[in-house]
Structures are given as C-alpha cells and as structure tokens.
Amino acid sequence: MADVHAEAVHHHTAPTGFIRKYIFSLDHKVIGKQYYFLALASVFVGIFLSILMRWHLVWPDAHIPLLALLSPNGAPGGVMTPEYYLSLMTLHGTLMVFFVLTTAPQSGFGNYVLPIQLGAEDMAFPTLNMLSFWTTFVGFVVLLATFFITDGPPISGWTAYPPLSAVGSASGPGEGMGQTLWIISIAIFCIGSLLGSLNFIATTLDLRARGLTLTRMPLTLWAWLITAVLMLLSFAVLLAAGVLLLLDRVAGTSFFIPAGLILSDKVLSNHSGGSPLLWQHLFWFFGHPEVYIAILPGMGVTSHIISTFSRKPIFGYKAMVYAMMSIGFLGFMVWGHHMFLSGMSPYSGFAFSVMTMAIGVPSAIKTFNWLGTMWGGKLRLTTAMLFSIGFVSLFVSGGLSGLFLAQPPVDVQLHATYFVVGHFHLVMGVAAIFGMFAGTFFWFPKMFGRMMNETLGKIHFWLTFIGVYCIFMPMHFLGVAGNVRRYSRFTEVDFLNTPHILDLHMFMSYAAFITAGAQLIFLFNLFWSMFKGEKAPDNPWEATSLEWTIPSPPPFDNFAGKHPVVYHGPYEFGVPGAAKDYIMQDSPEKVEGH
Amino acid sequence: MALAFALVVALITAVSVYIFAAHVWWFPVNISTHGAAIDHQFNLTLLICGIIFVLAQLGLAWFVFKYRDQGDGRKVIYSHGNNGLEATWTTAAAILFIGLNLMGYRIWAAMHFTGAAPGALQIEAQGQQFAWYFRYPGPDGQFGPIHVDKVDDATGNFFGLDRENDATAKDDIVTATLGIPVNREVEIFLRSKDVGHSFFVRELRVHQDLLPGIEIPIHFTATADALNHSSDPKLPNGTYEIVCTQLCGLGHYKMRAFLKVMTEQDYEKWLQQQAAAQ
Numbered sequence: 084m085a086d087v088h089a090e091a092v093h094h095h096t097a098p099t100g101f102i103r104k105y106i107f108s109l110d111h112k113v114i115g116k117q118y119y120f121l122a123l124a125s126v127f128v129g130i131f132l133s134i135l136m137r138w139h140l141v142w143p144d145a146h147i148p149l150l151a152l153l154s155p156n157g158a159p160g161g162v163m164t165p166e167y168y169l170s171l172m173t174l175h176g177t178l179m180v181f182f183v184l185t186t187a188p189q190s191g192f193g194n195y196v197l198p199i200q201l202g203a204e205d206m207a208f209p210t211l212n213m214l215s216f217w218t219t220f221v222g223f224v225v226l227l228a229t230f231f232i233t234d235g236p237p238i239s240g241w242t243a244y245p246p247l248s249a250v251g252s253a254s255g256p257g258e259g260m261g262q263t264l265w266i267i268s269i270a271i272f273c274i275g276s277l278l279g280s281l282n283f284i285a286t287t288l289d290l291r292a293r294g295l296t297l298t299r300m301p302l303t304l305w306a307w308l309i310t311a312v313l314m315l316l317s318f319a320v321l322l323a324a325g326v327l328l329l330l331d332r333v334a335g336t337s338f339f340i341p342a343g344l345i346l347s348d349k350v351l352s353n354h355s356g357g358s359p360l361l362w363q364h365l366f367w368f369f370g371h372p373e374v375y376i377a378i379l380p381g382m383g384v385t386s387h388i389i390s391t392f393s394r395k396p397i398f399g400y401k402a403m404v405y406a407m408m409s410i411g412f413l414g415f416m417v418w419g420h421h422m423f424l425s426g427m428s429p430y431s432g433f434a435f436s437v438m439t440m441a442i443g444v445p446s447a448i449k450t451f452n453w454l455g456t457m458w459g460g461k462l463r464l465t466t467a468m469l470f471s472i473g474f475v476s477l478f479v480s481g482g483l484s485g486l487f488l489a490q491p492p493v494d495v496q497l498h499a500t501y502f503v504v505g506h507f508h509l510v511m512g513v514a515a516i517f518g519m520f521a522g523t524f525f526w527f528p529k530m531f532g533r534m535m536n537e538t539l540g541k542i543h544f545w546l547t548f549i550g551v552y553c554i555f556m557p558m559h560f561l562g563v564a565g566n567v568r569r570y571s572r573f574t575e576v577d578f579l580n581t582p583h584i585l586d587l588h589m590f591m592s593y594a595a596f597i598t599a600g601a602q603l604i605f606l607f608n609l610f611w612s613m614f615k616g617e618k619a620p621d622n623p624w625e626a627t628s629l630e631w632t633i634p635s636p637p638p639f640d641n642f643a644g645k646h647p648v649v650y651h652g653p654y655e656f657g658v659p660g661a662a663k664d665y666i667m668q669d670s671p672e673k674v675e676g677h
Numbered sequence: 678m679a680l681a682f683a684l685v686v687a688l689i690t691a692v693s694v695y696i697f698a699a700h701v702w703w704f705p706v707n708i709s710t711h712g713a714a715i716d717h718q719f720n721l722t723l724l725i726c727g728i729i730f731v732l733a734q735l736g737l738a739w740f741v742f743k744y745r746d747q748g749d750g751r752k753v754i755y756s757h758g759n760n761g762l763e764a765t766w767t768t769a770a771a772i773l774f775i776g777l778n779l780m781g782y783r784i785w786a787a788m789h790f791t792g793a794a795p796g797a798l799q800i801e802a803q804g805q806q807f808a809w810y811f812r813y814p815g816p817d818g819q820f821g822p823i824h825v826d827k828v829d830d831a832t833g834n835f836f837g838l839d840r841e842n843d844a845t846a847k848d849d850i851v852t853a854t855l856g857i858p859v860n861r862e863v864e865i866f867l868r869s870k871d872v873g874h875s876f877f878v879r880e881l882r883v884h885q886d887l888l889p890g891i892e893i894p895i896h897f898t899a900t901a902d903a904l905n906h907s908s909d910p911k912l913p914n915g916t917y918e919i920v921c922t923q924l925c926g927l928g929h930y931k932m933r934a935f936l937k938v939m940t941e942q943d944y945e946k947w948l949q950q951q952a953a954a955q
Contacts (some may be wrong), residue, residue: 166927240924246889247926248870254872255926256805341890343825346704346806346871350825359873359889374913393744399758425876426827426888429789433782440774447770448763454736455762459754461746464678476686479733480693483726486774491830492715492784493722495884496704499875499922545685551690569924575931576920577909578705578879587702639758657753 086255096379097639100634109209110639114216115195115532119305121220122187122519125178127606128227129598130173137592139163140586143572157235168255168571169238173257174229176241177265180373182223182270184515187382189314190219190279192522193307195530196285199630200304201291202669207285214374218275225268229490237262240569242366245339248348253346263332266325273317273322283311292629292669294649298404299668300395300627305404306383309411310376317372324365331357338362338412359654363425366580367418368436370665375414377511378478379407381518382449383473387653388521389453391626392468393460396654397451406452408443413442423491424498432491439489446482461657465624466540470521472547474514475536480552481509484559499569505555505668513551520544523609528623532636533616539608543601550598557587627667628653679745683738694727705880708903708917708938711787712882718781725777774792793864793896801866802855803835804874806886807928809919810835813850813948821846828870835870850952855919856937858944859903864896875923878936880908886923904936915939 096106138147146161157167194212202226205211208419223576229236238257239248252259260489287308291300327338335353339362342355390397397403419427419435453475462468484506487493491566520543525536566573566584573579575589629647630637647669655666660674707716751903796932801812801820812937814820821843828837838846856861869887876890876895877884880903885895908918921932939947 164927165930167749169924169927169929208838238924240926244873244924247924259761260832318863344871344889345825345828348830350828357890393753394746394751394757396757398756399763402758402763424884425886426891426893429785432789433785436778437775440778441771443774444767446771447774450733451762451766452758454740455756457737457740457744459756460744461751461753462741463681463746464682464741469682472682472737475737476689478733479730479737483730486726486777487719487722490718490778490781492788493719494783495715495882496719496879497786498884499877500931520811549685549689554855556689556693560696563704563875564702565705567920567922569876570930571927572930576933577911577917578918581909583702588781591749659754 097502100192105245107213109205109213111194111198111206111209111528112639113638114212115191115193117216117519118186118194118219119191121216121223122183124345125182125223126516127602129175129178129183130602132171132178134596134599135163135171135173136168137595139293140572141589141592142560143574153230154235156233162469163571165237165571167235169240169385169569170236170257170261172569173238173240174236176227177226177269180241180377180511181269182219182226184377184511185276185314186219188384188515188521188522189214189283189307189310190273190276191377191381192303192384192519193283193310193527194279196526196630197304197307198286198290198636199633199641200250200628201287202295202629202642202649203286206282206449207290208282212282213274215278215282219272222268222271222275224653225264225271229257229264229268232260232264234259234261237445242370243328243362245331245362246344247329249328249339249359249362250346250351251332252346253349253351256636259461266329266332269376270322270325270329273318274327276318277322280311280314280318283307284315284654287311292647292649295405295629295668299402299649301383302386302403302407303380303383303398303628305407306379306386309407310379313372313376313379313414317369319374320365321369322457324362324369327365328362332374332375343626349380360422360426363422363427364418367421368415369552370421371418372414374507374511376409377515378518379410381474381515382407384518384522384525386449386456387628388467388525389456389475390654390656392465392471393457393458394463394465394656395456396652396656397452398455398458399448400652400654402448403452406448409445410442413438413445418441418496420489429491435492436489440486443486443489446478450479450482465524465534466537466544467521467624469525469541469544469548470524471516473544474517476511477506477514477517477551480556481506481514483508494564497562499567500562501558501566501568504568505558505562508555508558509551513555519549520605524561525624526630527609527612528619529635529637531612531613531616532619532634533612534619534623535612535616536608539604543604543608546601546604547598550594550601553594554591554598557591561587625663625665625666627651627655631667632667632669683742683853686734686738690731690738694731697723697727704730705908706733706902707882708880708899708906710898710900711784712880714784714849715882716785719924721780722777725773735763740749742815753828776924776954788895790804792894793862798857798894799864799866800855800857801836801892802876803868803870804822804876804921804932805835805870806872807932809855809876809921809932809934811852811855811934812836813852813951815848815850815952817845817848819845821849848952850948852951854935854937856939856944856947856951857899858941859899859938861941862898867893867895872925873923874921874925874932876936877920877922878917880906880917881936884922899938904940928949
C-alpha cells in the first residue's frame with residue numbers, strides 16, 4: 084500500500100534559478116526554514132515589545148528614546164501612553180501566539196523534518212505548501228502594518244473581546260483601522276494554517292515508507308499529526324468568528340453587540356440583539372486547542388530528544404501516543420474554563436472544570452514517562468538534551484498552576500491576575516520555546532550541514548533557564564496577592580502602589596532585560612554556525628529515525644531517488660545483544676530474543 | 678553539568694516552596710462569609726500541587742544527576758515501559774485531580790446555583806469606561822427604569838433616570854462609593870454601560886464579569902472583621918478597593934472605586950447623606 088502511494092508523489096527535478104530555489108520554493112526543507120525564520124523574526128519583535136512593556140510597568144513616566152519616532156501618537160515625547168502600552172501588549176500576544184508558537188514548532192520543524200522521518204521525498208502537496216507559507220507571510224505583514232497607521236495597533240489584547248473590539252474607534256484608540264487590520268491578518272493566518280494542516284495529515288497518512296506503520300512512527304510525527312488535526316478543526320472556527328466580528332464592524336450586523344450601549348457619550352443605535360459571550364465561546368473554542376497546538380510539537384520533540392540522549396527507548400510509547408490523542412481530544416472540551424466568571428451558566432462552568440481537571444491526567448502521564456525514560460539511562464547532556472530536560476521542569480511548574488485555575492471557586496480569586504499570566508507564560512512562553520530551542524540544536528546539523536557551538540549553547544541555556552524562572556515564577560505570587568493583569572501601570576490602585584508589589588515587578592523587569600539579552604547569544608550561535616560551524620556528519624547524535632540516514636544537509640529529494648524500508652521502531656537504543664547502542668529504523672539488523 | 682542542573686532545580690524548588698509557605702505574598706484578609714471556604718480550597722490545592730511540584734522537580738533533578746553518562750561503559754536498563762505503572766499513576770492522577778475539583782463543588786454551588794435570600798439588600802452596580810457607579814432603590818424598594826437616551830455623565834445622571842416622570846426613579850440614590858452594612862446579605866446587580874468590565878473585591882472573594890446586554894446578580898455577606906481592616910494602610914478601616922479586571926480600554930488601570938463596610942447604624946446615616954445629596 085505504501086509503495087503505491089509513495090510512487091504517486093510527483094517526482095520533481097532539482098529546482099533551478101534563485102526564485103524557485105529560495106523564494107517560491109516547493110521544497111519542504113526550504114519552506115520549513117522560511118517558516119522558522121519568520122517565527123524567529125516574530126519572536127524578536129515580540130520580545131522587543133515585552134521589554135518595552137516591562138520597562139513601562141516599572142518606569143511608567145520614563146522617556147524612552149526613539150519611541151516617539153516609532154509612534155508620535157503612542158508615545159509623545161517618548162513617554163508611553165496607556166493606550167500604547169495596550170497596543171504593544173496586543174501585538175506581543177498576537178505575534179507570539181500565532182507567528183511564533185503556531186509557526187515554528189509545527190510549520191517550521193514539522194515541514195522540514197516530517198517528510199524525511201516518513202521516508203518521503205516531499206510533502207503530498209508541495210505547491211499547497213508553498214502557498215501556505217506565503218499566505219502566512221502576508222498575514223504577518225498586515226499585522227505589522229498596524230504599527231504604522233495613525234491610530235496604531237488595537238488595544239483589545241490578542242483575545243479581542245467585543246464590544247471593545249466591535250464598535251470601532253468609539254471604544255478607544257487603535258480600535259478603528261488597527262482592529263480591522265488585526266482581524267484581516269488573523270483571518271489570513273487562519274487560511275495559511277488550514278492549508279498547511281491538510282498537507283501534514285495527507286502526507287502522514289499516505290506517504291509513509293514501507294514498514295513504517297503508525298506504531299513505528301517517532302513521537303514527533305504523532306505530535307505533528309495530532310496538532311494538524313487540531314489546527315484544521317479549530318482555525319476554521321476562528322476564521323468564522325473573525326468574519327462575524329468584521330461584519331459587526333463594517334456591515335452593521337450585531338452578532339456580538341447588544342442594544343443600548345453608550346460609547347463616547349453616544350447611544351449606539353444601529354446594533355441590537357448580539358451577545359459578547361458568543362465571541363468568547365467562538366474564540367475560546369479555537370483558543371484552547373490553540374494552546375495545545377503550541378505545546379504538542381514541543382512534547383513530541385522532548386520525547387524524541389530525551390529518548391535519544393538517554394540512550395533508551397521512550398518509556399511507554401503507546402501511553403505517550405494515547406496521552407497526546409487524549410490531550411488533543413479533551414482540548415476541545417475545556418474552552419469554558421476561560422469563561423468561569425464571564426456570565427456563562429455556572430452549571431456549564433462546573434462541567435468545563437471537570438473536563439479541565441481530566442486533561443491534567445494525560446499531561447501527568449507524559450511527565451511520568453519522560454522521567455521513566457531517563458531512569459536507568461545514560462544521559463548525554465548536550466544542549467538539545469538540556470533544553471528538553473528544562474522543558475520537563477517548566478511544564479511541571481506551568482502545568483500545576485493550571486490545576487488552581489481549573490477550579491471555579493479558586494479561579495474567583497485568581498482570574499485575570501498575574502497568576503494566569505505566569506501560568507500561560509511558563510507553559511507557552513517558555514516550555515514551548517524550550518521545545519523549539521531543543522529542536523534547533525538537534526536538527527541544525529541536518530538543516531545546515533554544520534554543528535552549532537555547544538559552549539555558547541550551554542551558556543544560553545543556563546541564562547535562559549534561570550532567567551525565565553526569575554521572570555515568571557514571581558507572577559504567581561503577585562497573582563495570589565491580587566495583582567490584576569493588563570494594567571498599563573500600578574500607580575492608581577492603592578493595594579498595587581506599594582513597594583511590596585512594585586519591588587517584585589522591578590526584579591521581574593531586570594530578569595526580563597537580562598534574559599532577553601541572553602537570546603542574542605542564541606542568535607549569534609545560530610547565524611555564526613551556519614557559516615563557521617564544524618561540518619556535521621550524517622548522524623552526529625547517533626539517533627535512529629530516518630532523517631539521520633541521509634546526508635547533512637540532505638539532497639533536494641531527501642533520499643536520492645531511493646525508497647527507504649523500515650524494520651524497527653523509532654527508539655531502539657540500548658538493545659541487549661545489538662552491535663551498537665542504537666539500531667537505525669532502516670537497519671535490517673535482527674537481534675536475538677528481541 | 679548534571680550536578681549544576683540538579684542544584685539549580687533544587688534551589689528553584691526550595692525558594693518557590695518557601696515563598697508560598699511563608700505567605701510572603703498572600704491573599705488579603707477575608708471579610709465575607711463564603712471566603713473561608715474558597716481560601717480552604719486554595720490551600721488544599723496548594724498543598725497537593727506543592728507536594729507534586731517538589732516530588733517531580735526533585736525527581737527530575739535526581740534522575741539527571743544519577744543517570745548521567747559517566748563514561749564508564751554502564752549498560753542502560755532496556756525497557757519499553759511498564760503497563761502496571763501506567764495504569765497506577767493514571768488512576769491516581771485521575772482520582773486526585775477530579776476529586777479535588779469535586780470537593781470545591783459546594784462552594785461554587787453556594788455562590789451561583791442558589792440566589793440571594795429574599796430580603797437581601799439590593800444594589801445596582803454599573804461599570805463604564807472608566808468608573809463605577811452604584812444605585813440604591815430608596816425607600817420604595819424599587820429601581821426606576823433606565824433610559825439610555827437620558828444618560829448624561831456631565832450632570833451626574835449615570836443611570837439615565839427620569840426622576841420627573843418615573844415614580845420609582847424619584848427616590849433612587851446614585852453614589853460613587855459602594856456602601857454596605859456588615860452581617861447583612863447584599864445582592865448586587867451588575868450591568869455595563871459600554872464594553873466588558875469585571876467587578877473584583879479581593880477581600881470579599883467576589884469576582885464577576887459584567888456582560889453588556891444583561892444584568893448579572895451576585896450575592897455575599899460582609900463579616901464584622903471587615904470593620905477592622907482595609908485594602909491598604911493608607912485607607913481608613915472598612916474601606917476596600919473595587920477594581921476592574923476585564924480589559925476595557927485605555928483607562929482600565931484606573932477604573933477603581935471603594936467599598937465601604939459599615940455598622941448598620943453608620944450605613945443608614947451614610948445612605949441618608951447620599952440621598953440628601955441627589
């Protein structure tokens with residue numbers, strides 16, 4: 084069966100010409116790199132915005148040089164206005180969630196590695212793949228354009244709740260053209276994601292090499308497959324919600340706007356019958372699977388790397404697969420936990436909270452299995468392995484704080500405080516990012532034919548690991564004390580305007596500045612190694628999956644016209660009686676009693 | 678490297694646990710009758726999660742150190758897993774997590790599945806960009822109708838009342854401070870004038886979003902303890918800050934009002950003063 088499908092892929096000849104090779108490439112490896120660099124650019128813009136935010140929170144009246152140049156309206160004389168803080172916050176969240184966390188782990192690494200791990204010469208639909216990247220890129224440009232219009236980016240957060248986001252500039256600066264462009268950007272991003280996810284699913288189901296049954300797939304492939312299904316189902320809903328919001332704004336509909344609202348001293352008389360709660364349901368129906376989209380690929384990478392560098396099979400392969408499937412499935416049933424206090428029926432709230440506690444179970448299983456993989460292993464502490472072990476620590480910390488928020492009576496005190504901000508940053512803003520760092524150090528040799536510098540890698544790891552705990556662990560303490568989120572400054576509320584609160588913010592801001600600076604080490608390592616790194620062999624890590632059977636970097640069609648055959652599962656490390664401490668998936672070696 | 682990792686993780690674990698256990702940053706005093714149960718549920722969750730946190734982080738630290746490759750040719754323990762263990766920890770986690778959740782059921786039910794008792798003091802609270810206003814029904818016990826076209830912040834007619842033509846609106850008392858008596862159940866009807874807001878008083882353990890288009894009732898009772906504390910040393914006793922926690926625009930950070938908890942007599946006096954100033 085796999086043979087027939089493998090032959091069905093159009094055997095393309097090597098691309099010629101600069102445009103075909105590097106711009107409108109159909110090669111999944113080039114497209115994967117394009118997505119990766121798009122995400123890299125986004126993360127540096129996103130980090131820059133967060134530095135501006137952390138600066139403003141501790142020095143709200145400071146003159147920030149050059150900010151007046153970027154936005155004369157947003158920061159007259161270089162002093163950030165409250166609305167500009169909210170604009171920066173909105174773009175920070177939007178860039179990070181969409182253009183970093185949904186882009187690099189899935190579209191970046193997935194595009195590059197998935198076809199090779201499957202034994203295929205490219206994705207099932209290479210042209211669709213190219214279109215999905217360039218669509219995403221257009222979405223990015225539209226989003227950044229909001230910085231350069233008069234009123235600036237929207238101020239409604241990445242969550243864009245109506246009526247604030249639905250009634251136009253009457254509700255605040257940035258809510259005119261800025262909000263409209265934001266919706267258009269996200270809608271374009273949705274389309275790019277839908278196209279990409281179709282490709283991943285078709286390729287994984289149809290183009291597996293002979294012998295590569297589903298239960299012999301590396302956990303990275305499972306993670307990308309399950310994530311693609313989540314993307315297909317959830318982004319469709321976000322696209323629909325975005326269209327409805329756009330219609331409310333420009334076509335006089337009232338999906339989300341009730342009657343009788345008074346904004347800027349005027350009664351909004353041309354809307355009635357809508358409910359802001361409908362947006363919340365639609366948005367979070369997407370928004371919750373979205374966070375699993377952000378983390379599942381990182382979980383797959385973590386499993387893959389921990390097994391490889393422990394020189395042991397993954398502990399509980401089937402349990403890991405079922406856990407990822409459960410997380411994906413349950414992920415569609417918990418969206419209401421973002422809405423416990425929203426005015427939604429409290430009975431629904433209770434139902435959502437039970438499902439949310441349930442989703443902690445597969446997450447716990449995965450954590451136990453990562454520990455089980457390390458138990459009795461022989462750990463090689465490469466930079467990739469350090470980031471993967473760091474992922475486990477951060478996922479434990481971030482995941483546990485979710486157990487508080489999942490309970491409605493406890494959420495009463497913690498909702499919309501920094502406790503939530505600490506929670507989602509630890510799981511998304513750090514653990515998922517660590518998955519990307521681990522993936523970078525792991526696959527860089529394959530992608531660029533050179534090794535990254537391990538010393539610089541380790542320095543970067545330590546500064547980042549300690550730094551992120553210093554930034555985000557204190558947020559939980561502040562949340563318990565009642566520190567409300569999305570405030571542009573803390574000077575107008577007495578219980579916040581005290582050294583007890585403000586000193587901790589100062590500590591977090593310094594930690595943020597140092598940790599952000601440390602990322603320059605990574606950036607330098609990345610680009611320097613591309614040109615000056617030690618030449619990489621085919622399989623520098625002595626790993627077992629199919630990408631390590633081909634040269635670094637691979638030829639344009641991956642397997643040079645051959646069709647690999649798979650004989651083993653993906654994690655045959657330390658097999659007693661084997662010739663070496665690992666057996667490649669395509670090795671015909673048979674081991675007695677195994 | 679392995680030792681460094683183990684020590685760093687152990688240090689992070691120790692510092693985090695200490696800060697939580699020592700209540701360095703902690704909830705403010707509880708001043709409501711339902712608050713103790715919420716605090717208890719939080720503390721129980723903290724204990725359970727704290728134990729898991731310590732075991733998992735130190736377990737990770739220990740394994741990284743113990744199983745590091747020391748170049749001694751040691752063979753790994755070749756294992757694909759253990760189904761018995763999987764079943765055990767899956768069941769344990771499920772019972773623990775879902776059990777914890779079910780324990781909090783009664784608290785949520787008391788807050789929301791049952792409404793205020795008849796005879797509760799009824800107050801309306803309106804959130805708007807960027808202030809809070811409150812309305813008391815006055816001696817007739819009825820709130821006058823709201824006319825959105827009559828809302829005029831400049832003249833202080835925040836609720837759009839037509840006192841001349843609506844009999845029930847004549848004696849309504851509109852205030853910028855939420856005054857309540859101790860030991861008496863209060864029912865607040867939350868409404869929004871414009872966009873989403875959220876009403877939060879930390880000490881009351883009361884937190885509810887305002888949803889434009891509907892009125893949402895919440896209920897609570899302030900205890901006598903409320904007379905002896907405040908949100909901040911700068912504020913007089915009995916004074917607590919009401920803050921907005923739902924992003925509502927550029928003034929979200931300063932959308933703050935005060936809750937004043939008073940004895941029954943002081944409350945009546947205060948209400949009369951507010952009525953006289955209408």
